[in-house]
Amino acid sequence: MPNVKVYDMAGKESGTLTLSDEIFGAEINTAVLHMAVKAYLANQRQGTQSTLTRAEVSGGGIKPWRQKGTGRARQGSTRSPQWTHGGVALGPKPRSYRLCLNKKVKRIALKSALSSKVAADEMIVISNLAATEYKTKTMVEMLKAVGATKKALVVIPGVDEKIIKSFANIPGVKTTTADNINVYDILNCDKFIVAQPAVQIIEEVYA
Numbered sequence: 001m002p003n004v005k006v007y008d009m010a011g012k013e014s015g016t017l018t019l020s021d022e023i024f025g026a027e028i029n030t031a032v033l034h035m036a037v038k039a040y041l042a043n044q045r046q047g048t049q050s051t052l053t054r055a056e057v058s059g060g061g062i063k064p065w066r067q068k069g070t071g072r073a074r075q076g077s078t079r080s081p082q083w084t085h086g087g088v089a090l091g092p093k094p095r096s097y098r099l100c101l102n103k104k105v106k107r108i109a110l111k112s113a114l115s116s117k118v119a120a121d122e123m124i125v126i127s128n129l130a131a132t133e134y135k136t137k138t139m140v141e142m143l144k145a146v147g148a149t150k151k152a153l154v155v156i157p158g159v160d161e162k163i164i165k166s167f168a169n170i171p172g173v174k175t176t177t178a179d180n181i182n183v184y185d186i187l188n189c190d191k192f193i194v195a196q197p198a199v200q201i202i203e204e205v206y207a
Contacts, residue, residue: 001025002118006125006196009138011145014127017196020203024118026111033116036109036183039099051091054079060086106183110206113186122192124148129195131162139166143173148191155181157197178202 001021008014019025054060060079067074081089101109117123124146131138143152151172156163158177167175174185178194178201186192194202 004118004123004125006127007146008128009126009130009142009145011142011147017125017199019118019199020207023111023203023206024114024123026108026115028112028116028119029108030112032105032109033112033183033187035101035105036113037187039101040182040184042097042099045097047095047097049092050094051088053089053091054081054087057085057087107206109183110181110186113183114202117186117192122190124191124193125196125199126193127196129154129156129163129193131160131166134162134165136166136169139163139173140170143170143193146191146193148193150190151188152191152193153181153185153189155192155194155198155202157195157201179205 002019002025003016004019005013006015006017054077057079060077060083064075064078065072077083077086079086081087114123126142126146129142143149152174154163154167154173154175155178156175164175167173174189176185178198181202
């Protein structure tokens, strides 16, 4: 079973924690990770882009000149795509980009993502992650103490407004709850910081 060091908010090592081999020691499936990230990014797209076709732009109801005898190319409307102010040919229209993964694939992807952070020594467990007041400075000092100076994902057991808002102004730092983690956020961070009670929740929810 994988073991990780446990730190306090001052960055001092306070012990070790044995993780579930099923969740944090699983085989890393890169193909499934790719599928999960692709689906996540696709599902973030709104798909609301739209252009006007020749049927939707105003004007152009009359034939601009007669069919023959003018020496010019025949034209049926001044709103054809080749005309200025004409409609757009084959332009984007509202659509859904949504991709679906079944539960088993999602579970494998999440376990692979968590295991990859442990294998890369990028998972940090904090024993006493808490905030008594809304104070960004306290959280900045904590991140520096544990070596998380770049992008970080902070996982807490449940919604705590003081912790969430204290991290909110720090660039590159995102907070989430243990039951709401996703593969993209885990892989996109340089340090995966988890409160010790949140580790137990992750093992219970995703076992």
